[in-house]
Amino acid sequence: MYWKYALYCGRFQPPHQGHLNSVKYALKLAEKACIGVRDTPLSLKNPLTIGERIELWHILLSDEGLDDRVIVKRIPDFGKETPLPKEDKVVLRGHPLLDWAKEVEKIFGTSPRDTVFVGNKPSMVLAFNLLGYVVVPGHRNVHRLVDISASELRKLVLSGDNRWIKMLPKPVAEYLLKIDFKSRLESLVGTGEISTY
Numbered sequence: 001m002y003w004k005y006a007l008y009c010g011r012f013q014p015p016h017q018g019h020l021n022s023v024k025y026a027l028k029l030a031e032k033a034c035i036g037v038r039d040t041p042l043s044l045k046n047p048l049t050i051g052e053r054i055e056l057w058h059i060l061l062s063d064e065g066l067d068d069r070v071i072v073k074r075i076p077d078f079g080k081e082t083p084l085p086k087e088d089k090v091v092l093r094g095h096p097l098l099d100w101a102k103e104v105e106k107i108f109g110t111s112p113r114d115t116v117f118v119g120n121k122p123s124m125v126l127a128f129n130l131l132g133y134v135v136v137p138g139h140r141n142v143h144r145l146v147d148i149s150a151s152e153l154r155k156l157v158l159s160g161d162n163r164w165i166k167m168l169p170k171p172v173a174e175y176l177l178k179i180d181f182k183s184r185l186e187s188l189v190g191t192g193e194i195s196t197y
Contacts, residue, residue, distance in 0.1 A: 002030070003031070003116045004032065005030050005034050005116075006027070006029050006032070006033045007033075007117050007133075008022055008023060008026050008035050008036070008118045008119060008138070009075060009119060010036075011037075011053075012037055012048075012057070013040075013045065013046050013047060013053070014176060015053065015056050015060055016168055018149075020060060020064065023066070023070060024064075025118065025138070027066070027069055029118070031069070032071060033069065034070075034071045035057055036107070037057065037072065037075065038078075039076055039077050040077045042188065044154070044190070045154075047154070047184050047185055050074050052175075054072055057072045060171050060172055063169070073107055076103055078096060097123055097126065098130060098131070101128050101130075116133065116136055117129075118135075120137055157176075157185055158186065158189075165177070
């Protein structure tokens with residue numbers, strides 16, 4: 001173990017095998033993984049509430065026997081329209097992405113001295129890198145994997161294609177079936193995801 005913590009943030013709509021593999025990869029780098037779940041408003045792109053996603057992570061981590069090594073917390077969202085800075089001097093003070101990363105740092109009590117950031121999203125990677133964190137690509141990039149994206153999964157659910165059930169870890173699929181995820185998505189059509197639904 002090189003680090004005390006590995007920080008991994010996302011929307012997780014829903015958590016899927018790629019996300020789980022990134023957490024397992026983070027646990028090879030650190031004693032504990034910190035999962036920051038971004039608190040997004042409900043929309044077709046974000047159909048699960050913050051409480052549901054945190055609960056899903058706890059169910060999934062317990063099923064995998066990892067719950068004692070992972071901390072899951074709500075973190076604020078940042079606007080998709082938040083521009084990346086043009087140069088590093090600009091972002092060091094008062095830029096929304098840097099302020100967001102500092103807030104996440106405060107929530108988990110992490111610092112660049114004891115924590116590695118695991119992720120691929122350019123905005124988050126840049127923000128944590130500028131705070132001084134070592135940034136490591138997530139499992140998907142490290143292993144050159146292409147797996148189902150949450151966007152593709154939501155399309156399958158809406159189209160009635162039940163292949164989505166096999167594409168998710170079993171506890172996640174069972175949870176989504178229990179809450180009637182298809183009806184949830186249908187009720188959110190037209191709220192924030194550009195698609196051919």
